[in-house]
Amino acid sequence: MPKTNPTILVTGGAGFIGSNFVPFFCRVHSEYQVLCLDKLTYAGNLDNLKECTDMPNYSFVQGDICDQALVEHLFAQHDIKGIIHFAAESHVDNSISGPRAFVETNIVGTFNLLQAAYQHWMEAPNKVRAGYESCRFHHISTDEVYGSLGAEGFFSETTPYAPNSPYSASKASSDFLVRAYHHTYGLNTTTSNCSNNYGPKQHCEKLIPKTIERCLKEEPIPIYGQGQNVRDWLYVGDHCNAIDLIFHKGKSGETYNVGGHNELDNLTLVKKVCAILDEKKPRANGAKYEDLITFVTDRAGHDFRYAIAPDKVTSELGWHPAETFSTGIIKTIDWYLP
Numbered sequence: 001m002p003k004t005n006p007t008i009l010v011t012g013g014a015g016f017i018g019s020n021f022v023p024f025f026c027r028v029h030s031e032y033q034v035l036c037l038d039k040l041t042y043a044g045n046l047d048n049l050k051e052c053t054d055m056p057n058y059s060f061v062q063g064d065i066c067d068q069a070l071v072e073h074l075f076a077q078h079d080i081k082g083i084i085h086f087a088a089e090s091h092v093d094n095s096i097s098g099p100r101a102f103v104e105t106n107i108v109g110t111f112n113l114l115q116a117a118y119q120h121w122m123e124a125p126n127k128v129r130a131g132y133e134s135c136r137f138h139h140i141s142t143d144e145v146y147g148s149l150g151a152e153g154f155f156s157e158t159t160p161y162a163p164n165s166p167y168s169a170s171k172a173s174s175d176f177l178v179r180a181y182h183h184t185y186g187l188n189t190t191t192s193n194c195s196n197n198y199g200p201k202q203h204c205e206k207l208i209p210k211t212i213e214r215c216l217k218e219e220p221i222p223i224y225g226q227g228q229n230v231r232d233w234l235y236v237g238d239h240c241n242a243i244d245l246i247f248h249k250g251k252s253g254e255t256y257n258v259g260g261h262n263e264l265d266n267l268t269l270v271k272k273v274c275a276i277l278d279e280k281k282p283r284a285n286g287a288k289y290e291d292l293i294t295f296v297t298d299r300a301g302h303d304f305r306y307a308i309a310p311d312k313v314t315s316e317l318g319w320h321p322a323e324t325f326s327t328g329i330i331k332t333i334d335w336y337l338p
């Protein structure tokens with residue numbers, strides 16, 4: 001019998017981070033078949049994966065991770081040998097107005113995948129089926145599970161969980177399910193908790209693409225409160241490299257925090273984007289794009305600051321971000337410019 005390449009299931013591959021990850025992963029890992037499962041919600045866009053269409057090791061299935069029968073069928077049909085799990089409802093504002101979808105996809109969907117992996121890869125708790133010894137479940141999570149920081153300090157892997165929004169609470173729940181499947185059943189899992197990503201292909205509901213879009217349309221740029229909330233920005237390509245490293249070299253049962261060491265408050269960030277656009281695409285009337293900034297009522301329960309110390313992934317796995325914010329934001333803006 002000819003040996004077939006193992007199939008890795010990537011969920012949520014048509015979203016922002018997934019659609020940066022899938023082409024990269026297919027290119028650098030021709031030893032895998034990559035099967036992308038995505039429901040194509042408003043946040044998923046197949047156009048973001050068109051560069052994969054001609055790749056021989058890429059295939060796509062439209063479907064819901066909450067659909068237990070579908071997930072079990074995919075495991076059996078493709079003999080799935082690894083999972084990289086991005087699929088989620090990901091926008092905090094939507095979780096405030098409609099939390100149910102977050103509970104369903106982020107918690108129940110993750111549970112479905114874990115249970116299917118356990119049943120397919122293991123005979124009983126701590127007893128792996130022959131041939132499935134290296135199968136791994138990698139779960140992508142967020143630094144928001146740790147709650148909010150004051151002006152000082154950083155999140156580490158040992159920071160106690162304190163999620164504040166329905167989004168972060170649903171992600172925290174999914175992290176705990178992953179933890180439980182490792183501790184109870186011995187499932188080979190890893191989890192990464194990353195800071196805010198930026199880069200090409202992000203949905204325009206998020207701050208950086210929204211700012212670029214509003215500038216190009218010369219419409220008001222909304223900023224919550226006084227724009228003082230601080231986020232730690234990670235270029236999406238650097239995040240993809242970290243996931244690849246953790247999936248292949250991370251220790252089973254461990255979590256790894258991934259951050260870009262690029263802390264910026266929202267107002268400074270938006271002004272930087274405006275200044276770059278002033279250079280690249282000056283407004284016809286000679287005004288500055290930052291004149292479009294409009295402060296709006298703050299988000300309910302808005303966390304003040306997130307910042308990650310990525311020491312573990314750096315020292316144990318040798319990960320380093322390739323981009324600074326100055327280089328990453330230019331690549332990002334260039335991608336959005338017509």
Ligand SMILES: NC(=O)c1ccc[n+]([C@@H]2O[C@H](COP(=O)([O-])OP(=O)(O)OC[C@H]3O[C@@H](n4cnc5c(N)ncnc54)[C@H](O)[C@@H]3O)[C@@H](O)[C@H]2O)c1
Pocket residue numbers: 011012013014015016017018037038039040041042043044045063064065066085086087088089090091105109140141142143171194195196197198203
């Ligand atoms: N973007 C960030 O800054 C960031 C930061 C930290 C963590 N994360 C995590 O990274 C992952 C990916 O984030 P993103 O920004 O790419 O999200 P995204 O919202 O851009 O994409 C999510 C993708 O999941 C798909 N999806 C949603 N529900 C599904 C379901 N029930 N079944 C199958 N597919 C479904 C959507 O169609 C979409 O393609 C998420 O788990 C998110 O929590 C993101």
